[in-house]
Every structure is written in C-alpha cells, then in structure tokens.
Amino acid sequence: MIVVKVGGSAGIDYDAVCADIAGRWKAGERLILVHGGSGETNRLAEALGHPPRFVTSPSGYTSRFTDRQTLEIFEMVYCGKMNKGIVERLQRLGVNAVGLSGLDGRIFEGRHKDSVRVVEDGKTKILRGDHTGTVEKVNTGLLELLLSAGYLPVLTPPASSYEGVAINVDGDRAAAALAVALKAEALLLLSNVPGLLRHFPDEASLIREIPAAEVESYLEFAQDRMKKKVLGAAEAVKGGVGRVIFGDARAGQPVSAALGGAGTVVS
C-alpha cells in the first residue's frame, strides 16, 4: 500500500499525477490519494470577501484560522472543486475512484480545538471560534471496504471531531496518520518543489536523503508549509512507514519519479 499526498499550491500538475496513478493502479498497485486545496481556497476566500487569515503558533507553525464561514469555503474547494476534479480525471482514465472527506464515515477523527494560541506582533494571544484539530484516529474500515471492492479512495480534509464537528486538519499530517494506520510501505508528499531544500528556494540545494532517526533535526531547513511535511514524515517513520518521500508534482510522472528515488527520501 502506498499513500500519495498531493498538495494544493500553484504549479501542481494534477493531470500528470492522475495519469501516473492510473497507470500504476491498473498495473495492480494498491494506493490511496490524499489531496489539498490551499491555493484555490485562498483565491475563493478573497473573491467572496472573506480573505484567509493565517496564524502562527508559539512553536512557529503556520495554519489557517478557520471560522465557520472559512470552513464552508474550505469545504467548497477541497471537497467540491478539487476532490471531484480529481475523481473526474481518474474516472476518465478508467479508474473507479471514490472521493471522500475525513467527515465521511469519520475516516479522520480528532479533537476539536475551538481556541488557538497564536503569536501576532510579537504577542501571544488566544483566538476562539476555530474549527481546527489534528487527526488522532484513522478509521480504516471504510477504506478497506472500498479497496477490497476495487475502488480507489481519494481523500481530503476536513476531519471529524469526536463529536462529529467538521475540523480543518493539516493534509500532510493526515496522510502520515493514514500511512501509519494502513501500514503503508511508502508515503509520498508531493508539492511544487523538488523536495526539501537546504537553501530555499535554490532547487540545486535539494537534500537527497535523510536518515529516519534524524528527520526532526531537518526542520531547520523547512520553510512555511514544508514544516508540516517534515513533521508528518517524522510521525510516519516513527509509526513504521518504510519510506517517506518529498517529491515534485509539477510535471512528468510524479509518483513513479518519487518512488524511483527522486526528491528527498526519508528512510
């Protein structure tokens, strides 16, 4: 089992990702696709006059502050446009894909954090009304049911709180939790860079290999959203996933290239 997470930033070639996945799926490989939608969510939020608000935690992680209106915009993009766009691409390629959010069948469950500690202008504040959380539990039953019947699951945040409330969760860490729960051989975190860069944005400074035991020490090289990928990678290898690969989803055969060792390999 391979878990492929593809991000939602500018430059990602979803046609290339889907074509590569379709080829491998038809050749008998079992995989699950997890996707993001951050860039498009920002555009829609701006267009609707409710611009995104990103907050930084005291430990330096950036996340989207998700009030109820933002959650609905988030769902429109992630669960609507992005998820069904990917399912349509796969169906056109003859793969019987099924698109689901973490709410559906409570695939992704975690605690709802209604308030969040953030640093703004050098001060720590508490913001309330947040719909966020972290995936703590992956309910694999529905996924195994689908896979055993020949359907390819295409998953996206949000997750469900233990009370059934929709919560925005980080897609990379959700994919890591999924890879652990499914005992996946590999977790691919594909985005619009070649991998983890020692000197961002210099693509020639790609870090080729990271020993699993040292992955957290590489956090210093990670910019912004790449931090969550490094954190997810650390969680995945600790949880028993054989390899985590940060790969490039902008062209070519993104999944095959990453599995072939292109990008940054954590193992």
Next chain:
Amino acid sequence: MIVVKVGGSAGIDYDAVCADIAGRWKAGERLILVHGGSGETNRLAEALGHPPRFVTSPSGYTSRFTDRQTLEIFEMVYCGKMNKGIVERLQRLGVNAVGLSGLDGRIFEGRHKDSVRVVEDGKTKILRGDHTGTVEKVNTGLLELLLSAGYLPVLTPPASSYEGVAINVDGDRAAAALAVALKAEALLLLSNVPGLLRHFPDEASLIREIPAAEVESYLEFAQDRMKKKVLGAAEAVKGGVGRVIFGDARAGQPVSAALGGAGTVVS
C-alpha cells in the same frame, strides 16, 4: 428501502430533515438521502461574477446551462458545502453518513449532452459546451456495500458520463432512477412547498392524491422545478416504486410527515 430527496431552495430546514432521518435510521429503517443545492449555487455564481443561465427546452422544461466554470461552481456547492454540511449534521446526530456524488464509483451514469436545444425569445437555438445529461444507469454496488456495512449514503449530482465526464443532472429524476434501481418502497421528493398545488402558490389547493396511472396528466399543474418532480414521480411509479410523495421540508419531521401521508401521494 426509502429514498429521500431534499431540494436546494430557500426555506428548507436541513436540521429538521437530518434529525428526522437520524431517528428513523437508528430505529432500523434503511434509507438513502439525495440532496440538491440550486439556490446556493445561484448565490455563489452571482458572487463570483458568473451568474446562472437558465434555459428552457422546446418541451417547456427549465434547466441550468452548465459550462465548465458553472460545473465547478455547482460542484463546490453541491459536493462541498451542501453535501458535507448534511454529512456533518448526521455525524453530530450519531449517524455514520458517507457523502458521495454521482461521479464517485460512477453511482449515477448517463449520456453527456454537449449541446442543448433551447427556446429564447420565441426562437429555437442550439447551445454548445453544456455539461448536462440524464441518469440512465444507477450502479448500486457501491451503495449496497455501504448500506450493508452500516453507512448512510448521502448523494448529490453531478453524475458521470459513460466517458467519465462530470455532467449536471436533475436531482429529482436521479433520485427516481435510484429508487427504481433499489426497488424502494417509497420515494420522497421534499421541497419548500406542501406538495403539488392545483392553483400555485395557493397552499390550500394542495392535491392530496394522484393515481399512478394518471400522474403525467398532472404536469399541467406543475410550475418550473415542480415539473421535474412530476416527471420523476411518473418514472418512479412506472419503474415499480410503491409510492412517491411530494412533501414539505420546511419544518417539523419532514420525512415522517410525508410517509404519514402529508403532501401529495402518488400511488
């Protein structure tokens, strides 16, 4: 098996619909929920500067002209905001709901009509670039898999063409095709009116009963979107569904009231 279709017009009380369904589901009734999202789609399309375009066929049926951009707006509302909002409500009520579009697992399949004949200013024209169609085939395998494992399916358009292209289909007629395919005892078409009215919009003129053999002759009383409901009802009863009920989803217990005979009963 009961198929409940709830519309997407103003005034519908989704909390009431979900609470009623949750109670019946927990009491052991098996059902599938199909929903719309037309009103919200119109609002989003206006807000995004791509207002809806409704066209009328030579036989008098109104439908949404669905170019690719409209299809994406449609998917954002139907598959994102509406579908996940309903799944979240049911999850909060302790029902393990799974939200899917007709693209997922190709649950709803039909022919893609790229061009549509419309009447504008008294003239018949042909418009191209349409993403519409009619559900001709319901692939029940995925639904039966979910139901047998205890999940409540929550379905929405779009459907999939035979080539895997997303197509906008009428939700009432999709629900009718589903009810036929599942040999449902009853199909409930719930909206923001008490049922079929002899003198629209006079709610006191509610038609209580329609004999199955005469349903098409009642088309003359149907306004706008109600025409598709009457057509769907005719298709369902012809296909062997025991009862079709046009009911009110604005308050109370909409499913239980309709099953109890409120609204217009076709049988």
